[in-house]
Amino acid sequence: MPPSSSARLSNCSTCNLAELCLPVGLTDEEMQRLDELNMQKRSYARGDYLYRGGDKFRAVFAINRGAFKTRVLHEDGREQVTGFQMAGEIIGLDAISTDMHDGEALALEDSVVCELPFHRLEALSRDIPSLQRHFHRIMSREIVRDQGIMLLLGSMRSEERVAAFLLTLSQRYAARGLSPTQFQLSMSRQDIGSYLGLKLETVSRAFSNFQEKGIIAVRTRSIEILDLALLQAGINSSC
Amino acid sequence: MPPSSSARLSNCSTCNLAELCLPVGLTDEEMQRLDELNMQKRSYARGDYLYRGGDKFRAVFAINRGAFKTRVLHEDGREQVTGFQMAGEIIGLDAISTDMHDGEALALEDSVVCELPFHRLEALSRDIPSLQRHFHRIMSREIVRDQGIMLLLGSMRSEERVAAFLLTLSQRYAARGLSPTQFQLSMSRQDIGSYLGLKLETVSRAFSNFQEKGIIAVRTRSIEILDLALLQAGINSSC
DNA sequence: CATGTTTTTTGACTCACATCAAACTCAATT
């Protein structure tokens, strides 16, 4: 695969993750506000479906606690992971262009979500600035794809994809006020691979290589980023 | 790369070219109708730009004679071909989501186009059935990406991509009432490769292999499909 | 705690496509 140029990530519109991939996130205060407004809350055990392909699009969900993955199942049974959503983020926007969920979402750990019915979104968005900011996109049914696609169609190599993936997670945790250098990985290597268009072994090898270089410290279900700058550099090496 | 399953093309929503890739095309009568309506016509020499990245979106263009390629230029100078448009087809729809062209279009041969100003599209579409059919998509600014993306993000292997590419061209010529088995290739191997996410050598090799098998006859700038069924089969072999 | 099951890691191997380089074609120009 291409060795390609040394363009900086920030200069490359086709693979600028920072701008393109951050999902709709709510602050702690906003999550609490939803509580006060008595929005319906529901619990899901690990493995439970939040919604399935073909379900009518009636609501989006604010994740209170836990994490989910979204995926589509191909006709032949293969799974394609399309994204990960964690506490403080909104999930369920994949249906906006069709009125139907084209994929399904399932809990990666025991989770609690807050349902935001479609017909109440306008009112809610007046109260929740983060929601407001994205409301017009939701209503105009603009297609919001997360960076999975961007990475796939881009020319990134396996380690670059994995580095980009970790950095995105890091940024998302930072946005929630959590540690950007030490966090859970509630999804399996298989899930990560599917999301990035790689095999699980390749993901594992990338982790191992990064660890050998002192960039990260991996444990099975969590990770610590030891050198954010180097991880960044890993992406910029090609683009 | 993946050996993958033996699902049939027609059963595989992620790579069903037939439905997804045919661009907006006008019949001969419709092109003539545009003439009668005195729509502005302009000539472009090979290599001329029809529009450039960043240009304001004021019009779409019906290609009267000739052919164009659309592309985006990356910051580092690399070119990424995003599509090919030929006589009888509409070009310039890439800007609909932003009001600005995100890429540029340039003539692959000496060409004549008919300008259809955005503000006259509604009126025009009442007269031109083909345009009518796509008008709501244009106005609703629905993102219309052609099959380049589909192919790239799919799991097709090099020869499958090239076969799919030729078949699409074939269908498009057929749609214009031209021979679906014998037609010009006004773009270079380089262009085809960029479009399909392959290197020019790989495209050339695919052509040579198909020729050896008696599926096609290649000349430098044109091609004859000798066995359409076999070419189809080449795609279905994986998906 | 012992046992079985799933997930992860690691290694050896394969293969499709990229890369590099040289030869060839064909059109345009002198």
Add this chain to the structure above:
DNA sequence: AATTGAGTTTGATGTGAGTCAAAAAACATG
């Protein structure tokens, strides 16, 4: 007809990631 140069074909070689398999680690369960 000879020259040039871009575009194309072909061959030799390299390499990144997939495949297969087995060991190791993590997790679950009686």
